[in-house]
Amino acid sequence: MWEYFEDLNVGDVFPTVTKEPITRVQLVKFAGASGDFNPLHTVEEVGEKAGTGVIAHGMLIMGMAAQGVTSWIPRKYVNSLQIRFRKMTKPGEQIHVTGKVIEKKENNCIVCEVKAMNDEGEIKVSGTFEAALPSKIMTESGGNR
Amino acid sequence: MSAVKELAGLKLEPYSFSVEKGKIRELAAAIGDPNPIYYDEEAAKKEGYEGIPIPITFLQVIDLWGGFNFEKKCKMLNLNPVMVLHGEQGYSFFKPIYANDTLTVSGEVVDVQVKKGSTGGMNLITLEFEYRNQHNELVAKSRNVTIERH
Numbered sequence: 599m600w601e602y603f604e605d606l607n608v609g610d611v612f613p614t615v616t617k618e619p620i621t622r623v624q625l626v627k628f629a630g631a632s633g634d635f636n637p638l639h640t641v642e643e644v645g646e647k648a649g650t651g652v653i654a655h656g657m658l659i660m661g662m663a664a665q666g667v668t669s670w671i672p673r674k675y676v677n678s679l680q681i682r683f684r685k686m687t688k689p690g691e692q693i694h695v696t697g698k699v700i701e702k703k704e705n706n707c708i709v710c711e712v713k714a715m716n717d718e719g720e721i722k723v724s725g726t727f728e729a730a731l732p733s734k735i736m737t738e739s740g741g742n743r
Numbered sequence: 744m745s746a747v748k749e750l751a752g753l754k755l756e757p758y759s760f761s762v763e764k765g766k767i768r769e770l771a772a773a774i775g776d777p778n779p780i781y782y783d784e785e786a787a788k789k790e791g792y793e794g795i796p797i798p799i800t801f802l803q804v805i806d807l808w809g810g811f812n813f814e815k816k817c818k819m820l821n822l823n824p825v826m827v828l829h830g831e832q833g834y835s836f837f838k839p840i841y842a843n844d845t846l847t848v849s850g851e852v853v854d855v856q857v858k859k860g861s862t863g864g865m866n867l868i869t870l871e872f873e874y875r876n877q878h879n880e881l882v883a884k885s886r887n888v889t890i891e892r893h
Contacts (some may be wrong), residue, residue: 617775624773631766631773633807635814636824648825656829657803661774664799668778674792679799680833680886725833 600671603706603731612697612710615666619692620654628658654687659722663714666695671708671729681712681725691716700726706733747866747891748855750820755850755870760809764795764842771798784842794841799834802874802885805846820852820868822891830867830888838882845877853886866891 600606625639634655637644645652660681667676687693693714701709708731713724764784771781779786780796787795807813817824840846854869867888874883 624775627769627773631769632803633812634803635812636827638825644825657800657832658774660832661770661776661798661800665774665776665778667799668776672790673778673780673796673799674790674839676799676836678833678835680831682831683829 599669601731603702603708603733604735606699606702606708606731608699608702610699612666612670615662615669615695617662617665617693617695620658620687620689622652622689625652625654625658625689628655628661632657650686652689654689654691656683656687656723659683659687659693659714662693663695663712663723663725666697666714667710667712667727670697671710671727671731675729675731677707677728677730679712679725679727681723683723685720685722687716687722693722697727706731746821747857747868750852750868751855753852755811755819755852757847757849758810759845759847760805761845762797762801762805762840762842766804766808767795767797767801767842770801770804774798774800792841793839794843797840797842800832801840802834802846802872802883805848805874806850806872806885809846810848810850816889820889822868822889826892828890828892830890831886832888833886835884836882837884838876838880840874840876840882844882846874846882848875849873864893866893 629635639655695714697710697712699710709728714722767781784795850870850872853871856867858865869888872885876882
């Protein structure tokens with residue numbers, strides 16, 4: 599976990615978070631937890647009709663990306679997460695979450711990229727997050743910058 | 744085609760929902776996120792939180808359980824449920840949100856695009872939401888793009 603602005607530099611890569619393979623039971627649990635009962639995620643016949651088979655909730659994959667983010671940077675410092683859903687994910691697929699620092703801005707703000715992909719490297723969701731971290735450097739007025 | 748364009752500017756009826764620690768735990772468990780701050784108030788306090796904080800994607804729970812579930816959303820936006828995809832999602836936070844807070848949400852359709860393509864066209868419907876806590880402080884915003892294939 600990174601706690602200070604100075605400890606991160608542009609280009610730094612965060613450790614990959616690897617999830618357990620997605621199960622159908624997990625999709626049922628996620629449906630109940632989130633309230634997204636679109637049957638495409640839980641009912642085989644609906645998946646067949648749609649031509650895709652049962653697919654995971656996009657928000658489950660975003661949640662996994664968010665898990666990665668808050669395993670690198672404490673939740674309280676994360677100010678935003680914006681992602682785009684790129685590919686469908688099926689039960690049995692295993693998600694790996696990667697991230698890296700792409701910009702350091704004023705007010706101790708970092709901008710980072712985050713991606714969630716399967717074993718083959720197919721990107722399921724990708725986007726950016728921003729976090730404002732405490733500084734180690736004390737300003738002249740005595741407060742943290 | 745033209746009817747969907749008329750959705751732009753549509754304001755959703757506001758809704759309120761409390762942030763329940765059981766729902767935080769349930770969402771974190773479904774995602775498989777083991778971070779103790781989502782399960783245990785003591786662990787959260789030890790890490791500098793005033794209570795159990797919400798996971799980044801938790802506002803979906805407020806929206807779907809407290810406001811517009813998938814079916815209601817499809818009806819309101821006149822979407823064909825089997826043609827709907829989630830295109831983009833973003834969350835911005837301005838103040839911490841903890842278990843036992845109550846959030847009031849106002850949402851609006853901010854943009855509608857109709858795209859034509861070689862593999863069939865699509866409608867892109869962008870909604871933005873504002874979340875206020877029980878002290879009427881703006882604590883978060885979200886933005887999502889819903890895709891409806893033609």
